[in-house]
Amino acid sequence: xxxxNLTRDEARSRASFLSTDTYEIRLDLTTDExxxxxxxxxxxxxxxxxxxxxxxxxxxxxxxxLNGELLADPAACFDGARVRLPVLREGENTVRILATGRYMNxxxxxxxxxxxxxxxxxLYSQFEVSDARRMFAxxxxxxxxxxxxxTVTAPSHWRVISVSPTPDSTPAGKxxxxxxxxxxxxxxxxxxxxIAGNYQGGTGEITxxxxxxxxxxxxxxxxxxxxxxxxxxxxxxxxxxxxxxxAFDQDFPFRKYDQIFVPxxxxxxxxxxxxxxxxxxxxxxxxxxxxxxxxxDLTILHELxxxxxGDLVTMRWWDDLWLNESFAEYASxxxxxxxxxxxxxxxxxxxxxxxxxxxxxxxxxxxxIVADMIDFEAVETNFDGITYAxxxxxxxxxxxxxxxxxxxxxVRAYFAKHAWGNTELTDLLVELETTSGRDLSSWAQLxxxxxxxxxxxxxxxxxxxxxxxxxxxxxxxxxxxxxLRPHRLQVGGFSLQNGILVRTESVELDVDGELxxxxxxxxxxxxxxxxxxxxxxxxxxxxxxxxxxxxxxHLRDLDDSLARTLLWSAAWDMVRDGELPSRRYxxxxxxxxxxxxxxxxxxxxLQQLESVAGPYAAVDQRAQRTESAASAVWELALxxxxxxxxxxxxxxxxxxxxxxxxxxxxxxxxxxxxxxLPGREIDTxxxxxxxxxxxxxxxxxxxxxxxxxxxxxxxxxxxxxLTAKAALPTEVxxxxxxxxxxxxxxxxxxxxxxxxxxxRRVVDESLLAPYRQRxxxxxxxxxxxxxxxxxxxxxxxxxxxxxxxQAVLDAADQWLADSEDxxxxxxxxxxxxxxxxxRQERVRxxxxx
Numbered sequence: 052x053x054x055x056n057l058t059r060d061e062a063r064s065r066a067s068f069l070s071t072d073t074y075e076i077r078l079d080l081t082t083d084e085x086x087x088x089x090x091x092x093x094x095x096x097x098x099x100x101x102x103x104x105x106x107x108x109x110x111x112x113x114x115x116x117l118n119g120e121l122l123a124d125p126a127a128c129f130d131g132a133r134v135r136l137p138v139l140r141e142g143e144n145t146v147r148i149l150a151t152g153r154y155m156n157x158x159x160x161x162x163x164x165x166x167x168x169x170x171x172x173x174l175y176s177q178f179e180v181s182d183a184r185r186m187f188a189x190x191x192x193x194x195x196x197x198x199x200x201x202t203v204t205a206p207s208h209w210r211v212i213s214v215s216p217t218p219d220s221t222p223a224g225k226x227x228x229x230x231x232x233x234x235x236x237x238x239x240x241x242x243x244x245x246i247a248g249n250y251q252g253g254t255g256e257i258t259x260x261x262x263x264x265x266x267x268x269x270x271x272x273x274x275x276x277x278x279x280x281x282x283x284x285x286x287x288x289x290x291x292x293x294x295x296x297x298a299f300d301q302d303f304p305f306r307k308y309d310q311i312f313v314p315x316x317x318x319x320x321x322x323x324x325x326x327x328x329x330x331x332x333x334x335x336x337x338x339x340x341x342x343x344x345x346x347x348d349l350t351i352l353h354e355l356x357x358x359x360x361g362d363l364v365t366m367r368w369w370d371d372l373w374l375n376e377s378f379a380e381y382a383s384x385x386x387x388x389x390x391x392x393x394x395x396x397x398x399x400x401x402x403x404x405x406x407x408x409x410x411x412x413x414x415x416x417x418x419x420i421v422a423d424m425i426d427f428e429a430v431e432t433n434f435d436g437i438t439y440a441x442x443x444x445x446x447x448x449x450x451x452x453x454x455x456x457x458x459x460x461x462v463r464a465y466f467a468k469h470a471w472g473n474t475e476l477t478d479l480l481v482e483l484e485t486t487s488g489r490d491l492s493s494w495a496q497l498x499x500x501x502x503x504x505x506x507x508x509x510x511x512x513x514x515x516x517x518x519x520x521x522x523x524x525x526x527x528x529x530x531x532x533x534x535l536r537p538h539r540l541q542v543g544g545f546s547l548q549n550g551i552l553v554r555t556e557s558v559e560l561d562v563d564g565e566l567x568x569x570x571x572x573x574x575x576x577x578x579x580x581x582x583x584x585x586x587x588x589x590x591x592x593x594x595x596x597x598x599x600x601x602x603x604x605h606l607r608d609l610d611d612s613l614a615r616t617l618l619w620s621a622a623w624d625m626v627r628d629g630e631l632p633s634r635r636y637x638x639x640x641x642x643x644x645x646x647x648x649x650x651x652x653x654x655x656x657l658q659q660l661e662s663v664a665g666p667y668a669a670v671d672q673r674a675q676r677t678e679s680a681a682s683a684v685w686e687l688a689l690x691x692x693x694x695x696x697x698x699x700x701x702x703x704x705x706x707x708x709x710x711x712x713x714x715x716x717x718x719x720x721x722x723x724x725x726x727x728l729p730g731r732e733i734d735t736x737x738x739x740x741x742x743x744x745x746x747x748x749x750x751x752x753x754x755x756x757x758x759x760x761x762x763x764x765x766x767x768x769x770x771x772x773l774t775a776k777a778a779l780p781t782e783v784x785x786x787x788x789x790x791x792x793x794x795x796x797x798x799x800x801x802x803x804x805x806x807x808x809x810x811r812r813v814v815d816e817s818l819l820a821p822y823r824q825r826x827x828x829x830x831x832x833x834x835x836x837x838x839x840x841x842x843x844x845x846x847x848x849x850x851x852x853x854x855x856x857q858a859v860l861d862a863a864d865q866w867l868a869d870s871e872d873x874x875x876x877x878x879x880x881x882x883x884x885x886x887x888x889x890r891q892e893r894v895r896x897x898x899x900x
Contacts (some may be wrong), residue, residue, distance in 0.1 A: 055108065055132040057181065058426040059368055062192040065103060069139075069190070071095045071197040073234065076187045080174065080205040080247065081227050086110055087161070089152040091188040093197075097139040104133040106184040106191035107150060108160070114149035134188060148188040156799040157838045158317035160185025161245065164799070166314070168274040168765055172206075173248035175313040175328055177321060180369065181427045183240040193239040194367045194473045201232040205247050210270065212246040214238070214324050216307045236305065236324065237471050239365050244323035246311050249273045253281025257289045261302045265292075271312040271334050274765065278336045284310055287348050290390040291355045295382065300463040301470070304363045310351070314766055315801045317840055318434075320350050322357030322379075329354075336767070337736035341650035341696050345393045352383035352391075364466060367473040369424040372433065373499075374474065377420065377442025380404070384443065395612055399651040401586045402616045404440040406655065409591060409624065411436030412504040413529070414886050416879045420445060420499045421476055431839055432876045437502075444589040445498050451539040451587040452494065453487035460486040494537065503532025507540075507562065507582050508593040522572035524562050524582060526590075536590075538562040542569060543584030543614060544577030552579060552601070552609040562588075579605075584614055592621045603639060607646030616652060623659060626667065627890065629897035633663040637676065641683050650696050657684070657704040664708065666853055666891050669898045674710065681708035685717065694730025702728060703737070706744040710814055715748045735763055739771035746778040747812045753779070770805040777809025785810060785818055792845060793829055800840055807848035816853060823851045823859060827866045834877045846877060850884035852891070859888050 072094045079088035089109065097103075112129040115122040117136055122128055128135045134148055154163035154174070160182045164173045176186055184191045201213050207228035211217060214235040220228035235243070252270035259265055267288065269281035288310070292303050305325040316330040333347045360382065361375035384404075388396040411417060416432075420442045424430045450458045461483035469478060476499065480491050505528050512521040522542075526535050544556030558571045579598040583590060594602060602618045609615040622639060625631035640660045647653050664680040665673060688701035702721070709718055720726025721733060722741045733741070742759050745751040753776060760772040777788035788810040792803050813819055826849055834842045851859050863885035867878065 053132065054130050055181075056426050056428050057106065057191060059370070059424060062194070062368060065190065066192065066194050068098045068101065069095060069103060069195070071190055071195045074187070074189065074197050074199045074243075075202075076199060077202045078186070078204070078245070080203065084163075085154060087152050087154065088149075089187050090147065090149045092145065092147045093188070093190070094143070094145050095190070095197075096143050097141060100138050100141045102136060102138050104135050105146065105148065105188045106132065106181075107134050107148065107188040108132050108182075108185045109150040110153050112148060112150045114147070116147040118144055118146075132184075146188075150188065152186060155185065155838075156315070157840045158315055158800045159838055159840050162313075162315060164314045164766075166272055166274055166766065167769060171249045171273060173250070173272055173314060175246045175248075175311070175316075176244050176323075177317065177328065178241045178243065179321060180241060180430045183243055186245065189240045191240050193241060193365050193369070196237045196239055196365070196471070196473065198234040198237055199243050200234040201245070202229065203232075203245070203247065204229045208249060209247050210250045212244075212250070212268075212270075212309050212311060212326050214242075214244055214305075214326055216266070216325075238324055238362060242322070242324055242362055242365075244321075244326040244328070246270075246309075246313065246326060246328065250311060251276035252279045253285075255282070255285040257285070257292060257308075259292065259303045260296045263303075265303060265305075266307045268307075268309040269311075270309065271331065272314060275312070275331065275334050275336065278334050279312065280335070284351060287351045287391060288355060291352045291383075291386050294386045294390045295356060295359060298382070298385075298459055298462075299359050299466055301359060301363070301466045304358055304470075315799050317800060320354045322354045322361055322375075324358060324362045327354045331766075337734040338699060338732070339736075340654060340700050342399075342654040342700070345387075345396070345399060345651055348391055348393060349383055349387050349396070349399075352386045353379045356382040356386070359466060363471065364469045365473050367475050369430040369433075370421060371475055372422070372424070372430070373420045373438050373442040374476070374479065376434075376439045377446055380439050380443035381446040395649055397586065398613045398616045398649055400443075401613060402620055402652055402655045405444055405586075405589070406620065406623070407436040408440035408444055408589070409504055409620075410627075412441055412502065413627075414883050415531075416883050417502045417532070419502050428839075428874060428876050431843075432879050441589060447586075448498070448539065448588045449483075449494070452537075453483060453489055453491075457487040458483065497534055497536045501532065501534045503529050503534055504589070504591055505534075505536055505538075506591040506593060507538070509542075509580055509582055509595045509598070510566070511580060511595050511597075513597075516576075518574060518576050519572050522569040522575075522580075524567045524569060526562065526565055526567070535564060538583075538588040538590060540582065540588045540590075541584045542572065543581045544572070544575060545579040545581065545609065545614070546577050547601075547605065547608070550608060552605050554584075554611060554614070557584065579609075581614055581617060583617065586613060586617055591624045592617065593625070594618075594621060603635075606639065607643040612647075612649060612652075615647075616649075619652070619656065626663065626894060629893045631897075632900065633667040633894055633898045634669075634672070634676065637663045637668075637680060641680070645687065645690075645697070650700070653697060653700050657700060660684070660704070661708060667894045667898065669895050670856075672898070677708055678710045678714075681705055681710060681714055684708060685714075688728060692730075693728075698728060698731060699737075702731065703740055706740050709744050709748060715745065715750045718745050718748070719750055736767070739763070739768070739775075743771065743775045743778055743809065743812070746775040746809070747780065747814060749780050751775070770801055773802055773805040774809035774812075777806045778812040779809075780813065780815060780818060782818065785822070789822065789825070793833065793849070796837065796841075800844065803841060803844050804848060807844065810849070811853065813853075819851065819853070822849070823862060826851055827862050830866075830877065830881075831870070831873065834874060839876070843876070843880070846880045847884070850880065850887075852884060852887055856888070856892060860885060860892070863888070 075092040077090040112125045115125040211230045215232045220230045223229040250270035251273045254268045269284045271279045310327045312329045312331050312334045320329045356379040360378040366374045384400045387393045464482040508525045510523040541559045545552045546555040579601040582592045626636045664676045668676040685705045691698035756775045788806045
C-alpha cells in the first residue's frame with residue numbers, strides 16, 4: 052500500500068496519543084512556475100514518547116527541525132508522502148519542516164492557472180479529502196483540529212484570501228508583498244484554504260443575530276469579474292444565515308465570508324470556512340436557465356450550511372462524512388424552499404436529487420449512508436448519491452418520523468455540546484432521542500447502516516362503483532439488500548374534477564413490514580392513488596393499473612407540482628426497471644413537457660428524453676427515435692414564449708439531439724443568423740453548443756472551430772473548442788482526442804473532461820468501436836500513473852457505455868475476473884459502468900416487448 056493512502060487504523064492510532072495545537076505556515080509564491088516554498092511549524096502534544104509521522108506530498112524536503120534540533124538527513128526521513136519523526140517528547144513538541152511544494156493542474160492541492168485573456172496567474176487550494184499535505188506539512192486527519200496562522204509572499208497586485216480576514220500587506224521586494232494573517236478558529240486540515248491572484252468582484256456585509264458585522268466578498272478572475280452577480284450571491288447568503296442561525300440556535304461561527312469562483316474546479320463548491328470556492332460555471336457570462344440559477348442558489352446555501360455542519364462540528368473520521376453532506380443537502384433544500392424565490396425546491400429535490408440517489412442505490416457498489424471508510428482511497432469513491440442525496444432524503448424521513456420541532460431541538464443541543472469538536476453518529480442520535488422521546492437505534496440501523504432502496508406498491512380492491520373495499524401497502528426489498536424499513540408517509544387520492552386532477556383524499560400513516568393495511572381508506576373513491584404523496588420517505592413507488600392509466604392520460608392535468616413530479620419519478624423508475632417501455636416514456640414526456648412550469652423539472656425531463664431516445668431505445672429504433680425527439684423539441688422551441696426559459700432549454704436540447712441533414716441546416720441557420728427564434732439572442736455559450744453539435748454532424752471543420760475560438764479566446768472558449776474538435780466524426784479526430792488525454796499527461800483537469808465529452812459525441816458508433824479493447828488495456832496504467840482526480844475522469848469518462856452492448860459486458864467481466872487485486876476505486880468504476888450497460892440492455896429488451 053502506498054504511504055499516501057492513510058488508513059483509518061493509522062489515524063486512530065496517531066490520535067490516541069497526539070493532539071494538535073497550532074500551525075504556522077509560511078508560503079513563498081514568487082519562486083517559479085512549477086514550485087513554491089512551504090515552511091510549516093506545528094505545535095502539538097504527545098501522551099507518550101514514541102515515533103510518528105507528518106503527512107506531506109512535495110518535491111523535496113530541505114529541513115526538519117524537531118524540538119529545536121535539526122535532523123541530519125531530511126531526505127532520508129521523507130518517502131514522498133510522509134515525514135518520519137523520531138521519538139517524541141512526552142508532553143509538548145514542536146516540529147518545523149521546510150519543503151518545496153509543487154503546483155497542480157488537477158484541481159488537487161494548490162492549483163495554478165494562467166488566464167489566456169490577460170496572462171494573469173490564479174491560485175486556489177482544494178484539500179478535501181487529503182490534499183492539504185500538498186501545500187503544507189500536517190497531520191492529515193479531521194479529528195486533529197488546530198488553529199492556522201498563515202504568512203504569504205506573492206505578487207503585490209494580487210488579492211490573497213484565506214480563512215481569516217485578509218490583512219494589509221507589506222512590501223517584500225520589487226513587485227511583491229507579504230500578508231500575515233491572524234490565526235484561524237480551530238478547524239480540520241482539509242478545511243484550511245488559500246486563494247490568490249488578481250481576483251475581482253464586489254463586496255458587502257451582513258449583521259448576524261448577535262450584532263456582529265460580517266464582511267463579505269464575491270470574486271472571480273479579472274476577465275470574468277463583470278459577469279459576477281455579487282449582490283444576488285450576498286442576498287441569498289444573508290437569507291441563509293438568518294435562517295440557519297434561528298434553526299440551529301447557533302450564531303454564525305466565523306469572522307467573514309468570502310465566496311470565490313475559481314478556474315478548473317473539480318466539483319460544485321467547497322466549504323472552506325469563510326472562503327468558499329465555487330466552480331466558474333456559476334459565473335453566467337451568457338443567458339442560463341432558471342434551473343441553473345436555482346442550482347447555484349442551492350449550492351450557496353449548501354456550502355453555507357457547512358459552516359455549522361462540517362466546519363463548526365466535524366466528523367471524527369470519514370465514516371461519518373454524511374454528517375456533513377447529508378445535513379447540508381437537507382438544510383439547504385429546506386432553506387431554499389422557505390427563504391428564497393425557489394418555493395418549489397422540494398419538487399426539484401424529488402426529481403433531481405432523489406433520482407440521483409435511487410440510481411446510485413441500485414448499483415452493485417451501493418453502500419450504507421454511514422459507510423465503512425477504511426482509508427483515503429475508500430473515502431474518495433464515496434462522494435456520491437448515497438452520501439448526499441439519499442442521506443438528505445433519509446433525514447427528511449427522520450423529520451417526519453420524530454417531528455420537525457423535536458428534530459431541530461436535537462440539532463440545537465448537538466451544536467451546543469460539540470461546537471469546535473469532532474463527532475460520530477451516536478453523538479447526534481443521543482440528542483435526537485432525548486428531544487423526540489424515541490429510541491432511534493433500530494431506525495438508524497435500518498436506514499443509515501444498511502444499503503438498498505425499498506419499493507412500495509398499493510394493493511387495492513374496489514367494488515363495481517370504484518369504491519375502495521381494501522387498501523394495503525406492500526413493501527419489498529432487492530435480493531441483494533433484503534431490508535424492510537419503517538416509513539412515515541402520506542397516501543393521496545386524486546379525482547378528476549372539470550378536467551383537473553385534484554387531491555380529494557389524504558391519510559398519513561406508518562408503514563412497516565411486508566404488508567400494511569390502510570383501513571382509513573376503505574369506503575373512499577379516487578381516480579388515482581399515490582403512495583408517498585408529499586415525498587416524505589425514501590422509496591421507489593409503483594401505481595396500481597387503474598391509477599397508472601389515469602396518470603398516463605392526465606399527467607399534465609394534475610394541479611400539484613410535487614405530486615406530478617412523483618408520478619414522473621415513478622414512471623421513470625418503471626422504465627429503468629423494464630416495466631414500462633422506453634418508447635412509452637418518450638411519448639409521455641413529449642405530450643406533457645409544456646405542462647411543467649418548473650425549469651428544473653423541464654431540465655430533468657429533457658435529460659431523460661435523451662436517454663429514452665438514445666441508449667434506452669431498442670437498437671434498430673434508436674436513430675428514428677432520436678430524430679423524432681429532436682424534431683419534436685425543435686417544434687416546442689418554435690412554439691415557446693419568446694425569449695423564455697423553456698425556449699432556451701428546448702433549443703439546447705434540440706442541439707444535443709440533432710441527427711439529420713435537416714437538423715444540421717437548422718443549426719447552421721441559427722449559428723449564421725438565417726434561422727431565428729423570437730426574443731432569443733445566440734449568445735456566446737449557446738453559440739458554442741451549436742458549434743459542438745455541428746461538429747458531431749460534420750457541419751463544421753477544424754478551421755471553422757478555430758474561427759469561433761478566435762472570437763472567444765477565453766478559458767471557456769478553449770474548452771468548448773477542445774470538445775468540438777474531439778466531436779468531429781472522423782477517425783483522425785477520435786485518435787487525436789485519445790492521444791491527448793490517455794497517452795499524454797499535459798492537459799489540466801477540465802480540459803481532459805472537455806476532450807472526453809467531445810470524443811463520446813457520435814452519430815456513427817462504429818467510430819468508437821476500436822477503443823473498446825484499448826480502454827480495458829489502458830486503465831491499469833492510467834490509474835497507477837495519474838492523480839486520483841485525472842485517473843477517475845479518464846477511466847469513468849471513457850468507459851464504453853454507448854458502443855458494444857454484450858461485448859462490453861464480456862470485456863468488463865473479463866477485466867474484473869483478471870483484476871481482483873486492483874484498487875477499489877478503479878474496480879468500482881468498472882463495476883458501475885458494467886451495471887449501466889447491463890441495465891441499458893434490459894431496458895432495450897423491454898422496449899421491444
